Amino acid sequence: DSGVTQTPKHLITATGQRVTLRCSPRSGDLSVYWYQQSLDQGLQFLIQYYNGEERAKGNILERFSAQQFPDLHSELNLSSLELGDSALYFCASSVGGNSGGEETQYFGPGTRLLVL
């Protein structure tokens, strides 16, 4: 168990809808990362928050947004959902801002999203 929690475990929704995925980092970790894992794209970095501020942005669609709250938990909002958004969404956390890229990331169990 990594200490990173994600809810819900599974989510089934329809195209055009909006969902919110939640992540709580390991105790003491200040950074939260969001990743999307699909069969065709592999593991894609979406976005990183560090201590409440956006730190790095990857291949995140404009329909997706995230935030990190004062208690350091994070939410990933996915809107106007399309069939292609069906994937596993992982949250990871690390101790600091990872400005050197050397920090280990600890992954949560993921949220499996199915868009019908």
Next chain:
Amino acid sequence: AQSVAQPEDQVNVAEGNPLTVKCTYSVSGNPYLFWYVQYPNRGLQFLLKYITGDNLVKGSYGFEAEFNKSQTSFHLKKPSALVSDSALYFCAVRDVSSGGSYIPTFGRGTSLIVHP
């Protein structure tokens, strides 16, 4: 730019035999290298990383990896495979050169199957 390749989609090995999961990378500077393992329906778990120092890195569960700068490789090894090692293995690289993204890029993963 940083990239990583895992040339084998699947590796099959008999229990008790040594295993190798291959990873090659491309960076313009020096790399930070990581190995993660993903068991079915679980998040990624950190195994080991190379930041600097000894080219042979020892990690969790008896795994080790050797950093080879001339061959730009970071192959994961274990002297004696267990059936419980069967999982998906991910290599990741971060280019340390200035201007490079400090978020590691993940490979597409290699499925390791250990036969009893």
